[in-house]
Amino acid sequence: MKLMKDKKKWHSFKLFLFILPFLLLVLLFSYYPLYGWLYAFYDYRPPRPFSDAEFVGLKWFKSLVENPIKIAQLWQVLKNTFAMSAITLGTSWLPMLFAVFLNEIKCVPFRKFVQTVTTLPNFISWVLVYSVAFSLFNSTGMMNTLLVNLGIIEKPILFLQSSEHVWLTQWLWLTWKNLGWAAIMYIAAISGIDDELFQAAKVDGATRMQCIRYITIPSLLPTFFVLLMMNIGNFLSNGMEQYYVFQNAFNKEHIQVLDLYVYNLAMGSGSYSVSVALSMLKSAVSLVLLVVANAVSKATRGESFL
């Protein structure tokens, strides 16, 4: 009996050993660095040691809502963040539409080809996307060469240094990179639709458009809804790599989203404490958004994504 019990304990211990490496890695790289949140309450100026830093309480949090320069800056950053997220949310039906169209292509090799070409950009780093953008649109790049040769313009246009239409162009790059990949989710969902539905509709004389309108799209709506809710949960997080590589002195005002602003504050201007304070606020709001979106999803469709 005792032997059995020991054996069981030994088994549990071995199972625990299975978890241990991952447990330690997460402890070390995710939890231990959290002590950095303390910096938000101190006047910490790296590379001076933290022990020299003075405790300032909520000063940095207050400065975010009291200091007029900070407010103006933050307001612009929030406008950028909201604009980019809103454009992304407003066009989140695009991959669904793309998947539907793709599915309508009857020639299989051509369909495969389109899908391959449109998904490929997702496997490319933002650094490379920027490099390609640069080689196409810099002052001696393809676009300007073409336009000048055709006599449409006389002087090259500095596309990437322009502060105009930044939200739009960033969205275009994002779409170029993500459209095919985002459509995969819907393509998978379409392949799961019962074929009998289409057969029955055809017998009843439904046209292709009617099949799309009354069968395909309604079957995709649950997937669409879940992804939409996840997007809302991520409303404040546009990610930063894209905006980091595309940013320059000319477009900075319109490209700086919250994630990038936090990074620039910390690494660029050395306001490390403020950046931590701001990032903590952002995390809190994001968490609330995520929980709300999850609750909405649960209440309206009975499924949660957390």
Add this chain to the structure above:
Amino acid sequence: MISKRKKGSYIGELLMLGVCVIFFIPFYYLIVNTFKLPQDATASPLALPIKTFTLELYQKALASINFWSSFRNSIVITVVSVVIIIVIGSMASYAINRRQNKLTRFLFFYFLIGFMVPAQTTLIPLFNLMSGMHLQNSVIGMIVLYSSWCNFGMFMYQGFLGGVPKDLEEAARIDGANLWKMFWKVVFPLLKPVTTTIIIFDVMWIWNDFMMPYLFISSSEKFTLIMEVYKGVGQFANNWTVMLCTMVIVLIPITIFYLFMQKHIIAGITSGAVKG
């Protein structure tokens, strides 16, 4: 009626062809111009390099001192980190999934919350940690750091393991196989669809990641390929045309990987990769 329908589908396919061309132009531009000398590229950027074909730029790119070491670093970092992620992620998920008690429930949330910690707030502590352990500016350091990113893999495995029957494991246990052997011989092969999905996502993330090497690697012999490209891009880059070749070379492994894995991607997503 029939001809009308055909006309309609023709328009749809033309539209897709248009989308396809727009998506493809950047790649086309990139590839064609690596086979031209700079002056030919400026004169006719979209022409096929038939008369002006040259491999000179590739020779230059490959001969540049750091190219091969960066290539090696990228490959080593990606492959080793992904293998570690798969090994420790699948083991941890299995143990948590098969033993439901307070401790494993706690651990599940421990990993979930660890996953959600925003990286920007902890950059300086992370930096201090890395240099304290002599992992900063080292290939091994990058591997250790990426290996800690296996939360995503863990949640994928968790979702999948629920549907894997326990009968086989019990049979193997009765046959006297120990836990380690049983896991790798019996359970792990069953996880193949989800393992493939995790490999696809993680290879994509790690191969293309720029922020981590940018923050933690400082000496050029430890650069990854993405870093090499980043350093070479910009208004004041002096070796621009050679850079195009480096970009193509960075693209080749990930493109091959993508073409190779393509048929598994949809399968992975349908097999419950994403809840919903």
